[in-house]
Each structure stands twice: as structure tokens, then as C-alpha cells.
Amino acid sequence: MLRRRRYDDAPELEISGLCMAVAATRAVVCPVLVGRAQYVDAIERVLDAVMASEGTCASVCGEAGIGKSRLVNEVQARMSSRSARVMQGHCFEPDAALPYAPIVDMLRACFASPSASEIAGCAGPDASELVKLLPELAVVLPSAERVQPLEPEQEKRRMFLALAGLFARIAAKQPLLIIVEDLHWSDDTSLEFLLHLARRVAPLPILLLFTYRSDEVQPPLGHFMAQLERERLVTEWPLAKLDPPEVHEMIRAIFDLDAPVRADFLDAIYGLTEGNPFFIEEVLKSLVASGDIFFADGTWDRKPLSELNIPRSVHDAVRVRTDQLSADAQELLILAAVTGRRFDFGLLQRCSQCDEQDLLNLIKEMMAAQLVAEDSDDHFSFRHALTQHVIYGDLLVRERRVLHRTIAENMRQMYANSIEAHLADLAHHFYEAGAWDEAYYYCRRVGENAQTLLASRAAVEHLTRAIESARHLAITPPAKLYRARGQAHEALGEFERARGDFELALETARAANDGLGEWQAHIDLGSLWAVRDYQKTGESFRTATALARTLGDQKLIGQSLNRLGNWLVNTGEPAEALTVHGDALTIFDAEGDDAGRASTFDLLGMAQGIYGDMARSKAALDQSVALFRQLGDEQGLVSSLATRGTFSSPGMQDVAESLHRTPDESARDPAESAELARRIGWQSGRAYGEFTASSVASGFGDLGAAIRHGQESLRIACEIEHEQWMLGARYNLGHAYVRMRIADLALHHLEEALPAARKLGSEWWLGNISSNLALAYLLNGDPARARTALVGAMPREQAPRTLAQRRVSLAWAELALTEGEPEVALALADQLLASVPGSTGQPIPTVLGTHARALVALKHVEDAEADLAAAEREAAERGDRPLLWQLQRALARILDATGRRDQASSKRAEADAVVAALAATIDDERVRQQFLDAALEAPARPLSSRQAEKAAFGGLTAREREVAALIAQGKSNRDIAQELVLGERTIETHVGNILSKLQFGSRAQVAAWAVEVGLRAKRA
16 A cells, blocks of 8 residues: 655655656647648538538547547637537547447536536436436436336437437537547447437537547447448548658657757657657657756757667656656556556545545656646546556556455445446456456446447456356356357357357256256247258257246247247248247237237237238237237337238238228338337337338339338348348338339349348248349349249249248249240249139239230230239229239230220320329439339330449449459458458358359359459459
């Protein structure tokens, strides 16, 4: 411990006459902005736009010490001169696993001094969410209501909305500068929120300013910055090292020199620091501290160059300055370094057992040596992270552990009444101290809290520490601890690590004879395998079902059956799925479990819809909607409404019987679903609602709305990286463009979606996407690729068992017609008409249209006309206008061929009127014209250069060609992702597209082809 004594007249305080001279005159810090003049005008333009309520984001990047904070200070000064408010948060390396760390840092500073009424005014309706991040606010916000917990993803979105609302309220009063420094140490959740905020500042007087080290960009930050750049949300100010003339200017400014710096001295400083501003300051400070540079007779002087002891590293510079401190100050500095980059005065006083004045004197001594800086009256920080790292790194492991234990114990006592706000610090210090009992307790709590906030990376780190602590204690971690970490790994897309944890949870549960834990592990493994291997998914769910039966727990049996049933319907076994869901419903009826009944009716409705029985699907979904309303289960209601809306669309009923709902009736469900999802902050629910709205609009012919809702669904799905809704949105957009007969736009979306569907392993998506992809290829005059797409989905001779397979069968019939096999097409259409699930004899207009075309090819014109007439009437009754005009055109051709010219002309006029009405719904003029050209059978326009280039290289897009060229260079997916600044999953998707389009089976074939056709990568 520190020795308590006063230094009123102690000569030891005079570190040296040199340092006292420095303190008496000026700090060895450059007083002006050097080498950054090119950014001044850019800063002014950005600030002018912000003051005009045109919010934006900017980032300052560069290596450590390059001057990021100095440029930020310039922005801050200029913004403050415009009467703006500044809110600043820092990311610290130990906090990289702490959810919302820089946001909490910022808000704590924001709410440190305002009155309770001011804080309540800022918090507004989001007080309850803010208290979750800052439990200490509960004292000044006693009226903050506890809200009903949601699913983790919804909780996170609700928190995002609350924080964005807080900043918007503050900006409504005065322009706002939000600074987040050292983003390379940010936790993942904060990055997600900052992206969320960046997308929403445009109409507000807000400048969101980040700094990060460009040489320490990890994948999460790289993805974050790439997303900002892709969406053109950020202005980047990259800082380079200073050149020799700029270093010369900096040295003259620091020492206020009129005369030039001698060339030999400048060369020595530049050679040592390589133009890094921080290193320049640190070296000069160390030279001053050692007396090599000194202040005498009112001016600065130095020893001869040969006598200068120029430090070889910043580490040496820090040591020189720390060596000048008194023994007590050095001891205090070490304690502060173990505490972290930022340290609290009260905690330091408690740990050091110093009285307040002694402690202040020691901190002033550290400040005079320019090692630390004052952040507020209670908080101080090391002037640079490197300083703290150097001091901490010089300690022996045993020394560190003792000090960490001291800090942790004092923190626990000091913050006993607000422990929730300090759990992460306690977990860190107890773990580093090797205090395994306490580390296990606190790391587990912090990990579980992080998981609740959907901060998966933070959850993994803390739960891992909890598991390691348990092993040090020679205790077996419980299965639920492995399960929690597995769920976090799964959320991060780390499949193998998630599987390892779920398998450990299974082993642990078995060893403990924990039947419930064992059942849960099988359910978790089944859900995990659903993204990789549907066979293993089924094995896990069947095992879970058997185990639930052994346990004799009826509710577990019901839940298992529902999981199994949903797997069956996705793997193309709807009949068995319906039986399994029926068994689950029987169990929940007997148990009187309305929540179980609601979930089962929801899944039954889905299964019946995928099977193709729309009447039974709606009946089940009507019951689930009613039950979810009764239970107040908003998330369940969102899902059931969207599903009911999906299967009410004419586009979804294209190869099934129709419910004959009006456009308004069909649109109500997705509208309510999307709005409810938005209100509760459930983004994946919003994506589903927008997906359904797109499907409904496309089915009834509101083509512009179909595109808008489809794009919004895709935007939300990409934002939250929800793979199923990403491919679902692309399917909807592709399907809409197929209905518009715009092949290129359809192929753009469907070719992107197909590899994702294969990876997901869902027969439902594979069938839907493949059938539409085949139709798009046929529109493009490419039957060979249409066949490839269909072969990958279902053999032509297979009898369809689901709605998606019925679409594939119909696409096979269309291909048969194109290839001159009308008998095959007729047989396929007959099979579809004879096998309609739940048939009441209602005409199926899409199938009748294909049936009629086959009959015309076989010279049975009269029968074909009867088919088309029935199909036209049914399409009109369904409101399926995109199909209606095509049937009318087909009828006009038969009428023309049989000499009934006037009737043919009248029928063509009807079709033209429908086409005009459809075109009027399309906002995009280019797309509208493409639709009109296709619908009115205008001559094909010449290919654009981009289209021609794509056609010349096997249909590969520009990005796919670039990936193929890099494959030819022998690069792995990870190498390609790093070179193209894309996610590894995105590269996997591109590689899958390439293999599919070129019909290759290996990367070696792709490499050989790329060399043969002369592809070259744009990047070295």
C-alpha cells in the first residue's frame, strides 16, 4: 500500500528543474493542427450541412498516435463554436466484451451533472430502457416502468430504438456532435447500434464521428465500415504520417521556435518516429525529462546532437518519465494502470488508503509528467493507451494478480448498493486475480446479461471465462452454461463452436442424469443443424421426441413433435408433418395449454399452406390468430398474421385452389403484422410482414408496391443478417419480375437466392426459387439452364407433394413445351389438375393455361379454348391481373387462328387495358418501360455493355467474375473476402453461384475456366 504522508515542503516533489520548467511554461504538446489542412474545408462543409439538419457520419482513421484525437478536438471546437452539444464516449480494450460500453460511457458523462428533471426530459418515454443500461438512473427515474421482456433480438431492437430516440430528442434542442473514440475496441452490439443510428441521422442536426486504428481493424469493425461505405453513409478522413517538412513545423510549434530546426536533429527525430505525431511528442517529452532538451534563459536549448540520448521506443519514453516520479507516485501509477485506461478517484483512494489531498498531489505529479489527464472531477485517464499498456506490461504476473484482487475487493465494497452497474469490471478484475469463486460468479452473470442484450461476442468471452473458472475450481460447469455459450456462438454464425458447446451440454446433462438438459441439447443441436444438414436435424428432433416420451412430460412431447413436424414440412413430407402436428395438438388440448395450442395451429397453418390446402391453412391460422390475441402474445400474432397473409395471395395460390379474398382483405394481415413488429421492435418480424405484403401486392398486380415491399424486406433482412428472409425477399422480387416478364431483373435476385436456399437445405425455398429461376431462363431463351435449375430441385417424373414441388412440376411442363414435347407438358398439367390438395373442383388458371398451350400444340384448339376461357374467368375472380392479361392474349391468338378477328381484337384490347393498369402501378420508369416492352411484345432492345459482358462469361456478374479470377490465383474464401472487403459468407454465396451457373463441381474447374477465358482480378 501507499505510504500516507504530506509533501508540503518535501524536496522530493521537485522531480527536476527541467520538468518544473516544462510545467511552468507549457506542455510538450503541439499547440496547432499540423499536416491536416486538407481536412479543414471538408470539416467545414460537413458542419454546415449538420447545422442545416442534414445529419451525417464521419470517421477518422489511422495508426495509433497518428493524430485522430487531435483532429476530433478540432471538429469539437468548431462544432462548439456553433453552439452545438457534444457527447463523447470511449472504447477501451478491456471493455471490448462489454455490451454498449462506449454508449454507457457517453451516457454516464451526459447524466453526471443534470438535474433529475433534465434527465427525465432527455429519457422521455424510453426511461425504462435507459435504466437497463444505467441502473443508477433508477434513483432519478423512479417512474420508469418495467416493460414485458421480449425475445433477445426484440429486446436489442427495442434498446436501439430507445437510444436513437434519446439522441433525436437531444438534437431537437440543439445540434449534436456524437463522438465515439477508438472504435477498434468496440463491442459488437455497439457497432450494430451505431449502424442503426447512422441510418437515421440524415434528417437530424447530428454529426456522428468515429475514430479507429486502421491497423487494428477486426472483422466486426471491417463489416461495420464496409456497410457504412456501401450505403454511402460515411465520410472518411484517413490520416497519414507527417512528412519531414510537417515534422519540422510540429517541432517549431511545440518549442515556439523562430529559427529553423537543425537538419541533423530533424533527421534524427524523423528517423526515430517516422512522422507519427504521438511518437514525436513522446520522444520530445522524454528528452526534456532526461535533460537532453531544456529551457534556459527564456528559450529552449539542447545538448549537442552527439550527446542526445534519443529513446528507441515509446516504451523507453514512458519509462524515462515514470522514473522521474516519486516512489509513491510510481506506486499509484501502477495501481491506476491495473485499474484500466480510465480510473476513478474514489476507487483509487480506497485501494491506496490515501487521504484526499495526498492523492490529489500524487495525481498532479502524474499529470505534470503528462502521463495522465483529468476527464472530470472524479475520473482520470492515461493520456494514451500505450502508456497504460507499458506500465501494466512491466509487472510480474503475481504482482498483477495481487493488485487485481485488491481492486476487485474494494470495488465490491464501494459499489455494494449499485453492483449491477459494475458487474463487468468485477468479473474482469476477479478473473485476472485468479479468484476463481468470484470470477465464476461474476463472469457468468455478465455473460448471461450480455446474452439477454443479444451481445453474442461479449457473451462468449464472459461465459468462456466462467467455464475456465469452474475448471480451476475442479467443478463441472452445468449444461446450461455450455448451452448459453453455444447459443451465443450460433448467433455469431460460428457453427463448429456452437456444435461443440451443445455437444458438451449434452454430455454434461447425461452425466448428471439431467433428462431435461439432455432433451434441450438435442433440440438445440437439431435447430443448429438446420443450417447445414437436414438429415442430422431430423435425427436430433426424433431423438428429442423419444427422450421426451421417456421423461413422460407431455408438454415436452408436444414441443418436440412441433419441431419435428416443421422439419418434415421443410424437407418435403407435408402429409407426415400434418400428422405429427395433429398429435401435438391433441396433447396441448388435453393439457389445456392454450400457448401450445396457438403455436401448433400456427405451424399447422404453415404446413397446410406448404402442402397446398389453402382452406385448411386459413382455418388453422384463424385459430392461431385468435388464440395469440387472447394470450397477448404479440410475437406469435406477428407470425400468424404474416403467414395467413402469405397464403391468401393469388401469387401463392397459383397452383392451388383460391380463398377468393379481395385485395383489401389480403393486405390487412401483412399491414397489421409489419406494424405490430415495428412497434415491439422485432426486426425479423418486420421483414416477414414486408415479405408478405410484397407477395400479396404481386399476386393482385400492384407491381410497384410488390417491388417496394420486397426491397424493404430485403433491406431489413440484410441489416439483421437474417439469411432466410434475405433469400425470401429475393425470391419475392424475382417472382414479381417473372410475372412482369423482365428476365434480367428476375435472374439477378433468383440467382443470388438459389445457393442460399441450397445451403439452408429447405425444400420449400429450393422448389419455389428453382421453378421461378427456370421460368426466367425460359423468358431469356435459355432452356438448357432452365433444365439445370429444375434438375436440382426435383426429377421431372416425380409426383409433387408440396406447393413448391407443384410449381417445379409446372415449370417442367413449360420447359417441355419450349423443347417441343407437348405430350409431356399435357401429362404434367393433367397430373397437377388431378392432384389439387383439398380439391372442390375449382379451376386452377396457371395450370389450365399451360394445359391449353399443350393442346394447341397438339391441334386440339377447341379444347384449348375451353381451358383458356375457364382460366380467364377464374383469374378475374381471384384478382390475379398479372396472369389475366396473358390468358387474354392466348385466347386472342386462338380467336385469330379460327377466323374470329373482331373477337380477337376485342380480347387483345382487354389485355392491353389490364397491362396499362399494371404498368401504372410501377414507379420506376425504366422498369415500367421494360414491362410494357415485354407485355406488348415490343422488339427486344440490344443488350447493354454490362449485359453483353455478363453473357460472354457464362452469365457471371462482375463480382462473380472477380471472385473466379481470384480462385484462379489459388486464394481461399477467407483470402478473397479480405481482399474484396466482403464477408466470408458472401464469398461462399458467390462461389456457389459460380459453380451453379457454370455447372462445375469443383473450384479447380472454375480456376481452369477463368484462365481459359482470360479473367483477371481487379485487385492484386
